[in-house]
Amino acid sequence: MDGIPPASSFGELLRFQRERAGLTQQCLADHASLSVRALRDMEAGRVQRPRQETVRLVADALGLRGRTRSVFEDTARRRAPVEETVAPPAPRGAIIGRxxxxxxxxxxxxxxxxxxxxxxxxxxxxxxxxxxxxxxxxxxxxxxxxxxxxxxxxxxxxxxxxxxxxxxxxxxxxxxxxxxxxxxxxxxxxxxxxxxxxxxxxxxxxxxxxxxxxxxxxxxxxxxxxxxxxLPPLAVPGPGTDPGAAMESAAVRLLLAHMRRLRPDLELDPADRPEIAELCRYLDGLPRALEYAAGWTLLESPASLLARLAATPFSLPAPPVTLCERGDLRAALDEAHRLLSERQREVLTLLAAAPRDWSVDEAAAVSGRSAPEFLLTVHELLLRGLVRLVPARDGARFAVLNLSRALCRERAGALAPAPAADGPAPRPPFAAALAS
The missing domain is CATH 3.40.50.300 (P-loop containing nucleotide triphosphate hydrolases)
Structure with missing residues (x-):
């Protein structure tokens, strides 16, 4: 007997050598300075190719020498046959717009x-x-x-x-x-x-x-x-886009796909196209918001839904049936705003005070900050998804998301002092410059 069994895997060989030495798993683990769970996983085959250092510690603890040790170490290095390839979770629908x-x-x-x-x-x-x-x-x-x-x-x-x-x-x-x-x-x-x-x-x-x-x-x-x-929101049709061309934008395609999932026989009324495009713009092309909106079009027309959201921007809960994660649009924005630094929050509030897009130089001039400093902050806000790039011929421009702008204004209103009885309400900082 040379101590080499006809083992087909390292786990089987390890168990044979341990039992041959009269050691329990706990005892061998202690001698090799390993956890008993690590040893148990190797014997069970859950660790297919252990580290060379681990194999050396186990071989030392077992007292293996010569050919027996060589076979033990070679078996540990040998790749076990792969019976199947691990697959990711199955998607529950086609991806649209990405x-x-x-x-x-x-x-x-x-x-x-x-x-x-x-x-x-x-x-x-x-x-x-x-x-x-x-x-x-x-x-x-x-x-x-x-x-x-x-x-x-x-x-x-x-x-x-x-x-x-x-x-x-x-x-x-x-x-x-x-x-x-x-x-x-x-x-x-x-x-x-x-x-x-x-x-x-x-x-x-x-x-x-x-x-x-x-x-x-x-x-x-x-x-x-x-x-x-x-990852920015999906592309939305710009204001004034031809209604037919607007239907080809990523956000509109996703919204219509969700609507047809609920109503397979849906035939879109051409009169609804402008409202659908505007609804996608208002919701910033956010996929979760678009799926929520599609769910409520079973009860409301796009025009009436848009009118309701314009009055109360965050009154869009998850419908009873949805494929995406159930959540709250406001909660996601609140969390994103909460994680901002004071500098990032000040810049976002400044940019949200006027409904327009900006170049870095324009916004930096209004803020009083240097262009490099402002550029860095805008870049950070882009990474967090609160600002989006706007296509332009004269260079990079950007805009605050509509929902983020609404949250900024809501917070500014909550923090603003009450207006005096004999004068107009005070304007938030930079508002006059931004509105011009």
Missing amino acids: EREAESLTQSLTAHGDRLLSLVGLGGVGKSRLALDVAWRTHQSAGWPVRWVDCGRVAQPPRPARPAGTRGPDAGFEELAGLIGDRPTLLVLDGADEAVGPAVLDELFGRCPELRVLITSRAPLGLDGERVVP
Whole structure:
């Protein structure tokens, strides 16, 4: 007997050698300075390719020598056969209006070598839905496994914790790294606001050379090597756009798709086209808001719905039936505003005081700030999705989202002093300059 059984996997060989040495899992784990969970996962095959350092510690603890040790280490390095490719969650509908973004992000991950992409933007703008489409394109076109983590549903994400007085990586992290190995794999961390530590990704990237990570969050996380991709609302038809051409904009196409999902026999009255285009403009092309609005068109015409929203901008709750996440439009904006710095909040309030688009130089002149400083702040607001770019021939222009503008004005009104009995109401700062 040379101590080499006809084992088909490293887990089986490890169990054979442990039992042959008369050790329990706990005893072997203690001798190898590992957690018993890590050892149990290796024996069960949940860790397909353990780290060489881990294998060395276990071999030392088992007292393996010569050919027996060589076979033990070679088996640990051998890739286990893959029976199936892990797929992402199944989407519940076609993606509309984001086709170009989906193709570009897929190419960035699979062909251009980007290892860490962060998709950032306002709540309800469609980050998770776009990430899901990218995951499916990657899975189907490149054949990569996709591991999807809903960070909003886990108390703590896997991380390589090392308690004081112990050696070796955390078993959960070890399992994840072992499952990925050196195969090209996409890991999606959905809703990872403040939930990802740099050490986690650094070690994963080091352990898994072909790993790609796609993150969705409300703002950039400031991670090393992070390529930030801001996701703006869908394109809306501009004022004065021909009604027929307006129906081809991304926001209108999504709104009509949701309306037809509820009413498959819907035939659009040409007289409704201007109101539908205006409704999409008013809701800023936000996918969640458009789906909510479509649900209520079962009871209201686009014109009456638009009139109601104009009076009370945030009176658009989720309808009884919806595919997207149930939430509140105001809550998403409140959260985005709450996370702003004082400087960002001041600039946003300034820009929201007048319904127009701006160039950086124009807005900087009104604010009294330098153009470079103002440019930096506007860039930060763009990343957070509260400001959108406006197509223009004379260079980059931008505008505050309508709903964000309404929230700013509402807050300014709540904080403004009561008007004097014998004079007009005081105007908010910069209002006169902005209105001119």
